Amino acid sequence: MVSEIDMYAGLSSPIHRWDPRLRIVSILALIFSVVLLYNLTLVMVGMIFAIILVYLSKLPFSFVLDRLKLVFLLVLPFFLIIPFTTMGTDTGVEIVRFYGITLSYRGIEAVGFAAMIVLKALTAVMLIFPMIGTSRMDITIKALEGLHLPNKLVQMFAFTYRYIFVISDEFLRTERSLASRGFKRRGDLYTLTTMSKSIAMLFVKSYERADRVFYAMRSKGYSGKVVTLHEFDSERQDWINAILVFGFAVLLQVAAMSGAFSVYRGI
Amino acid sequence: MAAIRVHDLNYTYPDGTAALKNVSFVIEKGESVALVGPNGAGKSTLLLHLNGILHSTGSRGAVEILGDSVDPKKVHEMPKKIGIVFQNPDDMLFMPLLGDDVAFGPINLGVAKEEVKHRVRESLELVGLAGYEERVSHHLSGGEKKRAAIATVLSMEPEIIAMDEPTANLDPKSRAELIVILRRLKNAGKTLIIITHDVNAIPELADRVIVLDKTVVADGTTRDVFSDSEMLVAAGLEVPTIMQFFEVLQAFGYPCDVLPLSVEGAARNLTQTIENEAGHVHLHLHKHTHREVDSALGKYRHHNHITADAGLS
Amino acid sequence: MVHISDGILDPLLWEGGWAITVIILAYTLSKMKIEDVPKLSVITAAVFVASLIQFKFGPTSVHFILNGFAGVTLGLLAYPCIFVALVLQYFLFQHGGVTTIGINTVNMGVPALLAYLLFKYGMRLNLGIKRKEILFGTLGGGIAVALAVLFLTLELATTGEEFFEVAIVVATAHLPIIAIEAIFTGVVAGFLATVQPELLYRR
Numbered sequence: 001m002v003s004e005i006d007m008y009a010g011l012s013s014p015i016h017r018w019d020p021r022l023r024i025v026s027i028l029a030l031i032f033s034v035v036l037l038y039n040l041t042l043v044m045v046g047m048i049f050a051i052i053l054v055y056l057s058k059l060p061f062s063f064v065l066d067r068l069k070l071v072f073l074l075v076l077p078f079f080l081i082i083p084f085t086t087m088g089t090d091t092g093v094e095i096v097r098f099y100g101i102t103l104s105y106r107g108i109e110a111v112g113f114a115a116m117i118v119l120k121a122l123t124a125v126m127l128i129f130p131m132i133g134t135s136r137m138d139i140t141i142k143a144l145e146g147l148h149l150p151n152k153l154v155q156m157f158a159f160t161y162r163y164i165f166v167i168s169d170e171f172l173r174t175e176r177s178l179a180s181r182g183f184k185r186r187g188d189l190y191t192l193t194t195m196s197k198s199i200a201m202l203f204v205k206s207y208e209r210a211d212r213v214f215y216a217m218r219s220k221g222y223s224g225k226v227v228t229l230h231e232f233d234s235e236r237q238d239w240i241n242a243i244l245v246f247g248f249a250v251l252l253q254v255a256a257m258s259g260a261f262s263v264y265r266g267i
Numbered sequence: 268m269a270a271i272r273v274h275d276l277n278y279t280y281p282d283g284t285a286a287l288k289n290v291s292f293v294i295e296k297g298e299s300v301a302l303v304g305p306n307g308a309g310k311s312t313l314l315l316h317l318n319g320i321l322h323s324t325g326s327r328g329a330v331e332i333l334g335d336s337v338d339p340k341k342v343h344e345m346p347k348k349i350g351i352v353f354q355n356p357d358d359m360l361f362m363p364l365l366g367d368d369v370a371f372g373p374i375n376l377g378v379a380k381e382e383v384k385h386r387v388r389e390s391l392e393l394v395g396l397a398g399y400e401e402r403v404s405h406h407l408s409g410g411e412k413k414r415a416a417i418a419t420v421l422s423m424e425p426e427i428i429a430m431d432e433p434t435a436n437l438d439p440k441s442r443a444e445l446i447v448i449l450r451r452l453k454n455a456g457k458t459l460i461i462i463t464h465d466v467n468a469i470p471e472l473a474d475r476v477i478v479l480d481k482t483v484v485a486d487g488t489t490r491d492v493f494s495d496s497e498m499l500v501a502a503g504l505e506v507p508t509i510m511q512f513f514e515v516l517q518a519f520g521y522p523c524d525v526l527p528l529s530v531e532g533a534a535r536n537l538t539q540t541i542e543n544e545a546g547h548v549h550l551h552l553h554k555h556t557h558r559e560v561d562s563a564l565g566k567y568r569h570h571n572h573i574t575a576d577a578g579l580s
Numbered sequence: 581m582v583h584i585s586d587g588i589l590d591p592l593l594w595e596g597g598w599a600i601t602v603i604i605l606a607y608t609l610s611k612m613k614i615e616d617v618p619k620l621s622v623i624t625a626a627v628f629v630a631s632l633i634q635f636k637f638g639p640t641s642v643h644f645i646l647n648g649f650a651g652v653t654l655g656l657l658a659y660p661c662i663f664v665a666l667v668l669q670y671f672l673f674q675h676g677g678v679t680t681i682g683i684n685t686v687n688m689g690v691p692a693l694l695a696y697l698l699f700k701y702g703m704r705l706n707l708g709i710k711r712k713e714i715l716f717g718t719l720g721g722g723i724a725v726a727l728a729v730l731f732l733t734l735e736l737a738t739t740g741e742e743f744f745e746v747a748i749v750v751a752t753a754h755l756p757i758i759a760i761e762a763i764f765t766g767v768v769a770g771f772l773a774t775v776q777p778e779l780l781y782r783r
Contacts, residue, residue: 124677162363216353219342
């Protein structure tokens with residue numbers, strides 16, 4: 001059910017070797033920076049940089065594209081709707097009018113705006129791969145601890161991640177036993193109530209498991225804090241990478257604020 | 268100083284049902300005790316009292332581990348003395364990697380990082396999972412998970428180890444491997460208390476058996492406890508298959524008094540008995556044999572509410 | 581899907597979303613006791629798994645959102661639960677966005693907290709009907725989703741006129757989900773009341 005974002009964490013690349021803590025912070029800054037851009041050209045520049053990072057990470061493009069497909073489908077409605085509906089001033093060429101909705105082609109500017117949105121979304125998702133796809137998930141979570149996120153949250157990330165697999169196995173078993181008793185999923189009320197009950201049962205079992213896990217943890221001396229053996233240390237190269245990426249993120253913003261690039265603001 | 272001293276332990280579940288009544292026993296250091304009883308007897312609940320996670324109702328009842336009274340406020344210090352391996356390994360393996368799970372205990376006990384790494388390596392080796400530090404618990408087999416769960420407790424180096432159904436749900440090979448590990452622990456001088464329904468494994472693992480059915484129904488050597496058939500049936504239990512078989516053999520005239528409890532013991536028993544009888548042993552049928560065989564078979568038959576020949580037509 | 585990806589909403593909205601989420605998280609985390617962390621994690625894992633289940637409805641299939649359920653069963657801790665679930669959904673599936681985690685948590689979490697309050701105080705009322713849990717579960721579930729959709733729609737609409745139509749589409753697409761989740765939460769609440777009441781009355 002859960003296919004692994006970190007399946008290529010074992011590869012070797014400059015991104016893989018980058019200290020996860022610095023890597024996450026730098027690329028995160030880049031994502032935020034790109035999202036704050038409102039100029040198509042600058043977004044495209046950001047996208048090219050993202051593609052370079054993905055290339056450097058040696059993650060297979062097919063792997064990345066596969067995941068991007070879903071995002072693209074989600075953002076597509078925006079791309080289709082925006083150029084054909086209102087956009088600030090009424091300057092469009094009317095195509096058709098029905099039931100009070102006017103569809104008109106609003107000009108290249110609207111298409112540009114829609115394209116910007118799509119590219120931004122794709123860039124943001126693309127950057128997830130060098131950011132998180134280059135370390136094992138448990139190390140990513142330990143990096144969050146190294147970044148001083150609240151201990152309770154980090155523990156939640158770790159334990160929740162661990163038990164997602166256990167519980168989805170349990171749910172598969174429930175599904176199979178329902179199927180073996182002739183239950184088929186249809187779009188009716190009976191299906192809904194049956195599924196609701198089987199999901200409720202999943203929660204009951206999870207709650208009982210949670211009790212037992214807690215007993216096991218306490219029996220091993222747990223008293224609130226979780227410390228692991230993993231040690232991070234950063235070298236000069238890690239900081240150089242950080243400055244490059246973080247610097248580029250800042251550069252994008254400086255360019256945006258310089259006034260040399262026009263900004264799309266509908267309002 | 269006894270390893271475990273339980274005196275007059277009583278416990279009621281939050282919903283009012285009694286779980287344990289007047290439970291008392293003493294386990295000395297180095298002993299290996301099997302804790303048996305019917306389902307719902309309170310065995311797992313008893314285990315949770317040994318490290319203070321649950322505590323006795325009211326002020327009655329006391330648990331002492333290695334001479335010290337168990338303090339429910341100091342549960343996190345108990346793992347130094349007693350480690351509990353719970354029944355379901357998925358409940359014991361809650362960290363992202365196996366190495367993290369095995370390291371969890373000693374880190375909590377304040378052991379230095381280098382020493383923790385050393386203990387992790389050793390514990391995994393002891394259970395036959397050398398090099399498994401970076402494995403994900405989710406991808407392990409059932410047998411590997413059970414062994415991993417034990418490793419997570421061994422790394423804390425407690426003197427006493429309690430286990431809840433260690434051999435349950437294992438294929439024959441994994442079960443055999445697990446029994447080897449438990450014997451290794453026993454030989455290393457650990458005090459073991461093992462909850463199990465696996466009657467055939469008990470002679471290999473334990474010198475002593477405590478039968479629990481909300482209260483202590485029997486407490487003695489393995490042989491003594493297995494010899495009291497009435498008590499066993501009343502408690503819904505059985506004896507090792509080999510022992511039953513030799514009782515049937517006795518009805519056919521096999522001349523031995525001390526019944527073997529395991530297959531190895533049976534081999535020794537046969538050798539000794541045949542030697543004693545100058546090289547031959549005679550089995551015979553006479554008019555009472557059939558009745559005696561029936562009696563031997565019926566000794567451990569439980570009173571069933573399900574009629575055997577109800578018929579499916 | 582009620583959570584929105586990066587790059588669509590006005591930055592003021594998602595920045596404000598972060599501010600609100602940080603505050604509410606800090607508060608709810610402070611209410612979290614040590615014992616709660618493993619328990620909440622396992623339940624969050626269950627919520628996560630359940631939210632991946634597809635329910636076929638007509639030509640499409642929808643996912644359960646479960647914020648109403650989280651509110652009713654977890655109370656205040658529904659907020660960190662939703663936050664963690666959203667972060668993990670982003671890490672593992674790239675659903676939603678990272679700049680929008682704050683506002684998405686607000687959109688789903690605040691209605692969850694309201695559903696909790698509705699359920700808690702509704703159960704105290706003396707209405708003379710059996711199984712009040714089903715009634716308030718249904719109300720809680722429906723309102724939680726409805727508010728989440730409403731918040732998102734308003735946010736899209738205020739981001740700019742270019743998003744107005746999209747907002748309407750999103751809203752109408754989610755109408756059946758409101759009904760579905762209302763029924764779901766009601767059934768679950770009723771089920772839990774009989775099978776494991778402590779899951780409903782934790783604090």
